[in-house]
Amino acid sequence: xxxxxxxxxxxxxxxxxxxxxxxxxxxxxxxxxxxxxxxxxxxxxxxxxxxxxxxxxxxxxxxxxxxxxxxxxxxxxxxxxxxxxxxxxxxxxxxxxxxxxxxxxxxxxxxxxxxxxxxxxxxxxxxxxxxxxxxxxxxxxxxxxxxxxxxxxxxxxxxxxxxxxxxxxxxxxxxxxxxxxxxxxxxxxxxxxxxxxxxxxxxxxxxxxxxxxxxxxxxxxxxxxxxxxxxxxxxxxxxxxxxxxxxxxxxxxxxxxxxxxxxxxxxxxxxxxxxxxxxxxxxxxxxx
Amino acid sequence: xxxxxxxxxxxxxxxxxxxxxxxxxxxxxxxxxxxxxxxxxxxxxxxxxxxxxxxxxxxxxxxxxxxxxxxxxxxxxxxxxxxxxxxxxxxxxxxxxxxxxxxxxxxxxxxxxxxxxxxxxxxxxxxxxxxxxxxxxxxxxxxxxxxxxxxxxxxxxxxxxxxxxxxxxxxxxxxxxxxxxxxxxxxxxxxxxxxxxxxxxxxxxxxxxxxxxxxxxxxxxxxxxxxxxxxxxxxxxxxxxxxxxxxxxxxxxxxxxxxxxxxxxxxxxxxxxxxxxxxxxxxxxxxxxxxxxxxxxxxxxxxxxxxxxxxxxxxxxxxxxxxxxxxxxxxxxxxxxxxxxxxxxxxxxxxxxxxxxxxxxxxxxxxxxxxxxxxxxxxxxxxxxxxxxxxxxxxxxxxxxxxxxxxxxxxxxxxxxxxxxxxxxxxxxxxxxxxxxxxxxxxxxxxxxxxxxxxxxxxxxxxxxxxxxxxxxxxxxxxxxxxxxxxxxxxxxxxxxxxxxxxxxxxxxxxxxxxxxxxxxxxxxxxxxxxxxxxxxxxxxxxxxxxxxxxxxxxxxxxxxxxxxxxxxxxxxxxxxxxxxxxxxxxxxxxxxxxxxxxxxxxxxxxxxxxxxxxxxxxxxxxxxxxxxxxxxxxxxxxxxxxxxxxxxxxxxxxxxxxxxxxxxx
Numbered sequence: 001x002x003x004x005x006x007x008x009x010x011x012x013x014x015x016x017x018x019x020x021x022x023x024x025x026x027x028x029x030x031x032x033x034x035x036x037x038x039x040x041x042x043x044x045x046x047x048x049x050x051x052x053x054x055x056x057x058x059x060x061x062x063x064x065x066x067x068x069x070x071x072x073x074x075x076x077x078x079x080x081x082x083x084x085x086x087x088x089x090x091x092x093x094x095x096x097x098x099x100x101x102x103x104x105x106x107x108x109x110x111x112x113x114x115x116x117x118x119x120x121x122x123x124x125x126x127x128x129x130x131x132x133x134x135x136x137x138x139x140x141x142x143x144x145x146x147x148x149x150x151x152x153x154x155x156x157x158x159x160x161x162x163x164x165x166x167x168x169x170x171x172x173x174x175x176x177x178x179x180x181x182x183x184x185x186x187x188x189x190x191x192x193x194x195x196x197x198x199x200x201x202x203x204x205x206x207x208x209x210x211x212x213x214x215x216x217x218x219x220x221x222x223x224x225x226x227x228x229x230x231x232x233x234x235x236x237x238x239x240x241x242x243x244x245x246x247x248x249x250x251x252x253x254x255x256x257x258x259x260x261x262x263x264x265x266x267x268x269x270x271x272x273x274x275x276x277x278x279x280x281x282x283x284x285x286x287x288x
Numbered sequence: 289x290x291x292x293x294x295x296x297x298x299x300x301x302x303x304x305x306x307x308x309x310x311x312x313x314x315x316x317x318x319x320x321x322x323x324x325x326x327x328x329x330x331x332x333x334x335x336x337x338x339x340x341x342x343x344x345x346x347x348x349x350x351x352x353x354x355x356x357x358x359x360x361x362x363x364x365x366x367x368x369x370x371x372x373x374x375x376x377x378x379x380x381x382x383x384x385x386x387x388x389x390x391x392x393x394x395x396x397x398x399x400x401x402x403x404x405x406x407x408x409x410x411x412x413x414x415x416x417x418x419x420x421x422x423x424x425x426x427x428x429x430x431x432x433x434x435x436x437x438x439x440x441x442x443x444x445x446x447x448x449x450x451x452x453x454x455x456x457x458x459x460x461x462x463x464x465x466x467x468x469x470x471x472x473x474x475x476x477x478x479x480x481x482x483x484x485x486x487x488x489x490x491x492x493x494x495x496x497x498x499x500x501x502x503x504x505x506x507x508x509x510x511x512x513x514x515x516x517x518x519x520x521x522x523x524x525x526x527x528x529x530x531x532x533x534x535x536x537x538x539x540x541x542x543x544x545x546x547x548x549x550x551x552x553x554x555x556x557x558x559x560x561x562x563x564x565x566x567x568x569x570x571x572x573x574x575x576x577x578x579x580x581x582x583x584x585x586x587x588x589x590x591x592x593x594x595x596x597x598x599x600x601x602x603x604x605x606x607x608x609x610x611x612x613x614x615x616x617x618x619x620x621x622x623x624x625x626x627x628x629x630x631x632x633x634x635x636x637x638x639x640x641x642x643x644x645x646x647x648x649x650x651x652x653x654x655x656x657x658x659x660x661x662x663x664x665x666x667x668x669x670x671x672x673x674x675x676x677x678x679x680x681x682x683x684x685x686x687x688x689x690x691x692x693x694x695x696x697x698x699x700x701x702x703x704x705x706x707x708x709x710x711x712x713x714x715x716x717x718x719x720x721x722x723x724x725x726x727x728x729x730x731x732x733x734x735x736x737x738x739x740x741x742x743x744x745x746x747x748x749x750x751x752x753x754x755x756x757x758x759x760x761x762x763x764x765x766x767x768x769x770x771x772x773x774x775x776x777x778x779x780x781x782x783x784x785x786x787x788x789x790x791x792x793x794x795x796x797x798x799x800x801x802x803x804x805x806x807x808x809x810x811x812x813x814x815x816x817x818x819x820x821x822x823x824x825x826x827x828x829x830x831x832x833x834x835x836x837x838x839x840x841x842x843x844x845x846x847x848x849x850x851x852x853x854x855x856x857x858x859x860x861x862x863x864x865x866x867x868x869x870x871x872x873x874x875x876x877x878x879x880x881x882x883x884x885x886x887x888x889x890x891x892x893x894x895x896x897x898x899x900x901x902x903x904x905x906x907x908x909x910x911x912x913x914x915x916x917x918x919x920x921x922x923x924x925x926x927x928x929x930x931x932x933x934x935x936x937x938x939x940x941x942x943x944x945x946x947x948x949x950x951x952x953x954x
Binding site: 058061062063064065081082084085087089091093095096097099100104108109111112113114154157161 | 321324326328329331332333335336339340343344406407408409410411412413414415416417418949951952953
């Protein structure tokens with residue numbers, strides 16, 4: 001299949017076999033992956049450890065080369081510097097120069113994109129605001145950063161070029177629930193701006209919250225692919241939600257459902273998530 | 289023009305290989321990356337290397353080094369004021385070079401493997417940076433680090449030397465002002481220090497030639513060397529292999545086809561003076577000569593030993609011509625392997641054994657002749673009369689045993705810079721190998737203006753090994769630019785005299801800025817550090833950092849190490865020589881042949897290794913400035929540039945190619 005410029009990411013029979021020193025096959029990390037990610041969607045790449053998620057990301061970024069098959073990004077071969085102009089990458093951990101401070105880090109990466117000084121001076125503080133690094137944190141060396149702060153500066157460097165495609169490898173690792181929520185909000189805001197996001201994670205709840213489509217990899221092979229809502233839908237159960245219903249209304253509704261032959265309808269109050277509860281409490285106390 | 293290429297490639301394989309790597313690497317593999325090249329990205333990558341080095345507190349090493357230099361300078365023993373400056377200069381520059389080289393190796397060889405190991409490379413390689421920009425950026429970055437280190441060390445060196453100059457100049461002035469404190473023979477030297485200071489960068493006028501004779505020639509044909517191998521006669525021939533018929537391997541071994549005759553018109557005459565320790569002999573010994581025939585780069589030799597006369601070849605009669613046959617096999621060692629190759633230069637060197645005679649060689653009749661065609665190859669250079677090579681150059685013997693021996697420096701069209709005084713300043717710097725303990729050594733110098741025939745009054749001065757002595761010579765003797773300087777020594781010693789850029793006798797044309805000379809010297813060190821950086825980064829693109837460090841050191845020292853072995857055993861016949869000299873007499877021919885060919889193969893391999901590795905001896909940053917000589921771009925800077933870019937550029941392209949196809953995710 002020819003790579004299409006209309007697809008954000010396309011892989012054709014993408015295979016990666018790791019070999020030992022003597023050239024003998026050691027591990028088949030990825031096996032014939034055929035994947036198409038459309039522009040503007042948030043795509044989740046799921047799988048347990050060792051399933052081939054990180055290998056896929058590395059292949060897409062040109063950090064390693066495929067044994068077979070090919071990968072293209074926005075119609076160009078993956079890993080070419082021209083493609084890298086349009087992508088942002090947040091690695092699994094923040095692999096940054098620890099002797100630089102936050103501002104210096106962003107200025108360095110901005111220079112790699114040849115962003116003019118004036119624009120850099122405008123964009124760097126804005127990004128630091130977006131990822132929530134305050135004025136004091138910006139002047140600290142990265143070696144002094146907490147894990148959460150390191151993730152934030154990592155995210156900022158991934159966005160320094162205002163990319164069309166963002167690859168996020170375990171973006172919420174090391175973040176507290178507030179940070180996790182902010183990260184997810186940011187991903188949704190990126191989607192709202194029309195950007196494509198490839199999210200690689202094994203924290204399923206995070207993926208469920210933000211992804212349009214997902215694929216699940218296992219032992220290097222794609223096991224399933226589809227819209228999150230389609231994959232998670234339980235088709236033979238219908239959920240009805242009513243706000244402020246009294247006990248009388250519920251009893252009438254129960255009678256009605258039995259009268260039309262619905263077997264054993266159940267009634268309960270929906271629960272919020274622990275993350276929502278945590279965020280609400282922290283925000284209320286912060287505001288107070 | 290194109291037909292000339294194969295010869296050019298055969299004669300310059302290294303250059304051809306380097307050009308091929310650069311062209312294929314940059315314009316084949318890397319054309320896209322070359323077209324995308326951005327100085328902004330390169331500078332950004334290089335700035336990171338600089339920041340990383342500085343934040344690792346690399347610059348903190350310089351104060352420690354400065355303290356070390358000052359300590360060493362205080363502990364050293366010096367002959368005189370100039371020697372203090374010379375030693376300080378050497379210590380400062382040596383320390384700077386050592387610091388920069390070691391730091392560069394460590395920083396550059398560890399940088400890339402560590403970025404791959406700690407995965408920082410993920411965030412660099414996924415940006416629109418080409419691998420070319422990464423490699424070049426790192427090279428530029430570490431070159432910037434070296435620059436700042438050398439800048440600091442240069443400032444310190446300049447300041448420290450100026451402080452020493454101020455102190456020593458005052459001391460010399462005080463000495464000169466004290467009656468009787470200064471010997472007359474060194475007064476001109478001290479006056480020069482007082483007037484011009486001790487920080488020199490002199491532009492020197494060099495002699496055209498140096499000849500050593502058994503006595504002063506009275507005419508161009510009256511030139512003689514002493515025996516006992518203390519003198520030698522050297523002459524150059526150009527031999528065209530096409531004019532020598534090819535030997536037939538199946539022919540009679542006695543056939544002369546493919547060989548040449550060497551005709552040597554050797555003259556000798558008995559030394560009339562009485563010897564101090566004459567051997568009791570009723571008749572004079574039979575005079576013998578030894579000869580050596582070598583190719584232009586002295587990698588192959590034929591000597592009288594190969595012709596079956598290890599004790600030398602007898603000269604049958606005075607004035608006769610000695611005819612020696614060089615067999616085809618021996619000649620083949622000296623000529624290019626390709627029979628269609630262009631003419632090759634051969635050097636003939638003749639030495640003589642007995643000191644009962646002095647010897648000469650006439651240009652008339654001196655020739656190679658081809659037996660079949662009777663074609664004659666005549667000498668293409670004048671016969672050079674030289675002294676035996678010693679530790680400090682050509683050896684001139686003095687004392688009562690050799691009262692007539694002379695060295696003659698010839699200057700042609702070398703006009704000293706006019707000054708208001710009636711004197712021109714000359715510098716003498718030679719080596720002395722004394723034959724008597726604790727004796728002072730003196731030399732006499734006679735300046736002969738060849739245009740006017742005027743001979744200036746003899747100048748006598750004391751000399752020490754590697755110690756500069758300054759002489760005021762009457763302008764009338766040298767201002768024409770064509771003059772000879774005749775050197776003798778009445779002392780019982782051997783003088784070591786050099787010619788070429790480090791000639792033992794020079795005149796001072798004018799003084800250049802010492803600061804500029806220091807900058808040139810530091811620039812050469814910086815060029816070396818640039819080469820070290822490139823080698824280290826190249827090694828680190830495919831090796832872990834400890835192995836990369838080792839490989840860098842091996843590449844840097846490989847040429848020198850191979851040269852050390854090859855210099856000792858530079859003859860292609862060394863295998864046979866080792867069998868003859870070191871193996872048991874009863875060794876069987878098969879084993880002897882195996883040993884001989886193994887040694888020859890080893891020497892050939894070492895020669896090849898030496899040819900492709902960088903020659904770091906070209907980074908001669910200390911010698912000139914230490915001797916107060918202005919560094920000449922042509923002699924010192926260009927060879928350093930040639931090694932840096934001739935070796936560094938292809939290696940840089942290889943580093944780029946390796947990194948381009950390297951999976952940077954571990």
